[in-house]
Amino acid sequence: MRVLKYKEAISEATVQAMKADDSIFVTGHAVDYPSGIFGSTSAAAELFPDRVFDCPSMENAFAGIAVGAAAMGRRPVFVYPRADFMFLSFDNLLNLACKWRYMYGGNAGHVPIVLRAIVGKGWGQGATHSQSPHATLAHFPGLTVAMPASPADAKGLLLSALTGDHPVVLFEHRALYDREGEVGEAMEPIPFGKARIVREGSDLTIVATSLMVGEAVTAAEELASRGVSVEIIDPRTIRPLDEAAILA
Amino acid sequence: MPPDTQPTGTVTPEDHDTLLRLHGELLRVRHAELALAERYKQQEMRTPTHFGVGQEAVAVGVCAALEKTDVAYSHHRSHNHFLAKGGSVYRLAAELFGRETGCSRGRGGSVHLTDLSCGFVASSAILGEAMSAATGSALAFRLGGEKRIATAFFGDAVAEEGAFYECLSYSALKKLPVLYVCENNGYATESPLSIRQPEGADISARVASFGIKTIKADGNDVLAVLAAAREAVAHLRTEGTPVFLECATYRWLEHVGPFFDHELNRTYRTEEEVTGWQEKCPVAKSRAAILEAGAADEATLDAMQADVQAAILADIEKAYGDPWPDPQQLFDNIY
Numbered sequence: 001m002r003v004l005k006y007k008e009a010i011s012e013a014t015v016q017a018m019k020a021d022d023s024i025f026v027t028g029h030a031v032d033y034p035s036g037i038f039g040s041t042s043a044a045a046e047l048f049p050d051r052v053f054d055c056p057s058m059e060n061a062f063a064g065i066a067v068g069a070a071a072m073g074r075r076p077v078f079v080y081p082r083a084d085f086m087f088l089s090f091d092n093l094l095n096l097a098c099k100w101r102y103m104y105g106g107n108a109g110h111v112p113i114v115l116r117a118i119v120g121k122g123w124g125q126g127a128t129h130s131q132s133p134h135a136t137l138a139h140f141p142g143l144t145v146a147m148p149a150s151p152a153d154a155k156g157l158l159l160s161a162l163t164g165d166h167p168v169v170l171f172e173h174r175a176l177y178d179r180e181g182e183v184g185e186a187m188e189p190i191p192f193g194k195a196r197i198v199r200e201g202s203d204l205t206i207v208a209t210s211l212m213v214g215e216a217v218t219a220a221e222e223l224a225s226r227g228v229s230v231e232i233i234d235p236r237t238i239r240p241l242d243e244a245a246i247l248a
Numbered sequence: 249m250p251p252d253t254q255p256t257g258t259v260t261p262e263d264h265d266t267l268l269r270l271h272g273e274l275l276r277v278r279h280a281e282l283a284l285a286e287r288y289k290q291q292e293m294r295t296p297t298h299f300g301v302g303q304e305a306v307a308v309g310v311c312a313a314l315e316k317t318d319v320a321y322s323h324h325r326s327h328n329h330f331l332a333k334g335g336s337v338y339r340l341a342a343e344l345f346g347r348e349t350g351c352s353r354g355r356g357g358s359v360h361l362t363d364l365s366c367g368f369v370a371s372s373a374i375l376g377e378a379m380s381a382a383t384g385s386a387l388a389f390r391l392g393g394e395k396r397i398a399t400a401f402f403g404d405a406v407a408e409e410g411a412f413y414e415c416l417s418y419s420a421l422k423k424l425p426v427l428y429v430c431e432n433n434g435y436a437t438e439s440p441l442s443i444r445q446p447e448g449a450d451i452s453a454r455v456a457s458f459g460i461k462t463i464k465a466d467g468n469d470v471l472a473v474l475a476a477a478r479e480a481v482a483h484l485r486t487e488g489t490p491v492f493l494e495c496a497t498y499r500w501l502e503h504v505g506p507f508f509d510h511e512l513n514r515t516y517r518t519e520e521e522v523t524g525w526q527e528k529c530p531v532a533k534s535r536a537a538i539l540e541a542g543a544a545d546e547a548t549l550d551a552m553q554a555d556v557q558a559a560i561l562a563d564i565e566k567a568y569g570d571p572w573p574d575p576q577q578l579f580d581n582i583y
Contacts, residue, residue, distance in 0.1 A: 025391060051391070056421065061414035064380025065387060068398065071369055072319070072388035092411075096377050100370075101581035105353025108362040108370050141582050166583065240583070 001182040009151035009183045010040040010116075010158060010172065014077070016187045017162040018048050021075065024162060025051040027062075028079030028116075037079055037118070038177050059085050063113075064092035067100065070111035075162060083117035083171060084131045097167045098142030110165040114158075119173045119210070132210075134171045138239040144168040144192050145239040149213035151181040153236055156190030163189055173211040193240035201231035207246055208234060258475045261541035268543055268552075270308060270470050271534045275556040277304040277328050278531050280337045283560050284327070284344060285506035292568075293344040295357030300328035302468075302500035305530035306431050307332035309465075309473025310399065310493070313481045318397040319367045319385050321378040324359045325431075325499070326371030329401045334366030337560050341567035349570040355581075376411030378402050379428065383415045386426035390488070397484050399427040405436035407451045408444055419490040420458045427480055428455075430494045431467060437503045438516040455492040467495030468530040471537060498525035 004012065018024045026041055032052050036042025045052040055062060059080070066076040080086050086093075093115070100111045119132040138145045146161065146168060148154040154172065161168035198213060199220055208216040213234045220230035235242050259266050281301045288297055300307070307328035311320070314333070322329040330340060335351060343350030344358055351363050359373040369385065372378055382400035389396045406412050407430070419426050430451060434441050441449070452462040461483055465476035473495060480491040500522060502509050510519040538544050544552075 056414075056418060058414035058418060061376070061380045061383065061411040061418065064377050064411065065384035065415075065418065068321070068369075068381030068384025068386075069388040069391075070384070071381065072385045072392075074388045074391060076384075091374060092377060092380055095374050096372055096381065101583075103352065103356045103360045104362040104370060105350070105355045106581045107352055108364060 002185060003180050004151050004183040005177065006148075006151045006154050006172075006179050006181070007039045007177040009155040011043045012183070013155040013158040013162070014041065014044045015047060017159060018044055018051065020187065021162070023073055024075040024077060025053070026077040026079065027053055027055040029055055029057065029081055031055070031079050037081060038174070040177075041079065059088035060091065063089035063115075064096055066113040067092060067097045067111045070113050071109060075112055075114065077114045077116060077162070080115065080117045082120050082129050083133060084120070084128050086115070086117050086133060089115075093143075093167070094140050098140050100142070101166065102142065111167060112165050113167045114161045115167070115169045116158075117169060117171050119171055121173070121211075122175050132171055132173075134169075134209075134238060137169055138241075142167065143239060144237055146170045146192065146237045147209035148172065148236065149176070149208075149210050149234050151179065151183045153190060153196070153234075155183055156188060157192070157236060159187060160189035160192055164192075171210060175211050179214070190236065192237045193242050195233050195235045195242035195245035197245070198232040198234050199230065201229040203229045205231040205233060205246070208232060209236075209238060259471050261537075264541065264543035266474075267534070267538050267541060270312060270474065271538055271549070272552065272556065273308045273312070273332060274304050274470060274531045274534050275553050276337070276560070277308060277331045279553070279557050280331060280340070280560050281327060283557070283564055284341060285501065287564060288344070288506040294346060295344055295359075296504050297344065297358040297506070298325040298504050299501045299506060300325045300499065302525065302529070303431055303433060303497045304328055304332075305470040305473050305534075306429065306467045306495045306497055307401065309470045310401075310427070310429050310477045312474050313477035314367075314397060314399065316367055318399065319369050319382070320399040320401065321369055321382045321385075322361070322371035322401045323375065323378050323403060323406075324371070324373045325403070326359060326361050330361045330363065330368050330371065333363075333368040335361065335363040335368050336563070338563040338567050339363065341564045342570050345567055345570070346572065347567060347570040348573045349567065354573050375402070375406050376409040379406060379415045380411050382428075383419050383424060383426050386419065386424035386490075387422065390422065390424055395485060397425050397427055397481065399429060401429045401431060403436065404430060404432040404434065404441060404451060405444065406430070407454070408436075416455055416458045416460060416490075416492075420460050423489045425484045425488050426490045427477075427484060428490065428492045430492065432494055432496050433499050435499070435503070435517070438514070440516070452492060452494045460490050460492050462492045462494065464494050464496075467497030468525075468528045468533060470530055470534050498528075500526060
């Protein structure tokens with residue numbers, strides 16, 4: 001199978017979904033710069049200049065703006081080049097977007113907003129550029145929290161978000177962006193809440209997400225050399241969480 | 249309707265149909281709120297409710313200038329806008345009673361109303377959300393090349409939120425067809441404007457510094473609001489850039505609940521202040537304008553009011569008799 005980098009898989013999913021659905025638009029700080037969010041939005045920006053556009057620093061209101069656009073049938077993708085800025089969006093995200101379907105009894109339609117949050121950990125990024133608030137967000141009903149660890153998952157989970165009908169946050173670890181892996185060419189969404197068994201094992205199970213999946217594989221290989229058989233499960237989304245796979 | 253003359257959108261006394269239509273809407277909103285407030289005291293509506301009595305002219309005047317395909321968002325004091333945009337008293341009452349037939353199937357309560365069929369998208373209790381969401385709907389209209397308008401109703405306290413400035417900056421930058429309607433009633437819960445914003449604060453002047461067209465209107469005069477809203481709508485349809493309409497008005501009842509503040513011995517505002525604003529009642533003002541224009545006589549207006557009140561009471565009783573949501577559906581729309 002073809003090999004792509006993680007960032008290329010995100011880019012391909014975005015382009016494929018935008019070709020299939022005119023309602024998708026991508027915004028966020030610097031999404032249409034030549035650097036295109038570490039290369040993940042540059043192809044979409046070139047193909048769809050009217051639908052990929054920069055956004056001022058306004059994470060608070062923009063989460064609500066995304067909701068209002070989605071309520072009118074658009075599919076906004078909002079990119080946070082640093083996940084730490086998401087805290088500014090929590091009101092409109094958690095009080096409005098996540099509760100939308102429940103608190104209007106399903107009568108106000110759907111607001112399928114997609115938030116891509118890049119975890120910046122590494123290279124001295126420091127206290128306010130290194131966080132990953134995924135555990136916090138996973139507490140809120142109405143939100144899907146995806147943690148793609150591989151290029152194939154980055155593509156498939158983003159496609160699910162862009163074809164689904166409710167709010168999704170994807171945490172993309174910056175350190176994964178240049179990792180390579182096999183990725184199918186077809187537009188195939190990966191369903192939320194379905195874990196991937198990364199490695200079979202009988203003595204111990206490690207549940208890991210995002211960057212830590214690779215770390216867990218390294219640990220499992222080390223333990224294998226000492227006669228310990230380790231199973232690794234990547235839940236892929238932590239809300240919904242595939243408890244059946246983990247507890248099996 | 250006569251063609252718009254200077255100032256844009258003014259209703260002339262000769263336009264009797266408009267005067268009576270607006271008055272009918274004012275009566276419907278006013279008497280729905282009064283009847284719901286009275287019923288609220290029986291403790292069968294278990295939802296914090298912010299009644300909009302006294303502020304009806306803003307909602308009625310603005311919504312009269314909008315098309316059904318235009319959309320509106322509102323805040324915690326949302327009944328006036330829900331009704332004026334075309335929502336029914338029956339579905340509002342059912343929502344307050346927590347019934348399955350409520351506009352949000354009894355899950356939302358007073359501050360979370362919706363009726364997409366008439367373009368009332370949503371109300372929300374958190375300050376700034378209505379403004380953000382309306383700005384987003386305007387962005388959707390801009391992206392789709394649609395000639396629709398998104399409207400946000402909110403109070404003066406929203407000008408203290410960060411989202412307020414983000415929305416103004418963004419809508420001005422992107423030239424979005426959004427109508428911001430600020431109902432300046434001088435209070436945020438029980439805090440007067442004087443302790444919340446700098447002395448001499450002028451919200452519209454602040455907004456104008458973003459390059460946004462601003463209009464001020466007497467929020468207790470439905471004809472003044474309609475004229476201002478028509479001017480705003482004309483600008484929005486032709487220029488496509490945001491308009492900020494600030495309407496001075498006043499709520500008669502307590503911040504949340506069905507009583508007058510003086511009935512509960514609250515002292516943050518005087519009974520005289522409330523009485524002074526009641527003398528500027530928007531419904532009475534509309535009635536006087538009709539009589540002066542000779543559009544209807546006293547007896548006709550009395551009959552009109554009686555009909556509206558009877559229909560409202562029938563709607564409330566019908567809603568009260570409706571079924572509760574099925575407990576099996578408690579987790580509907582949660583995932």
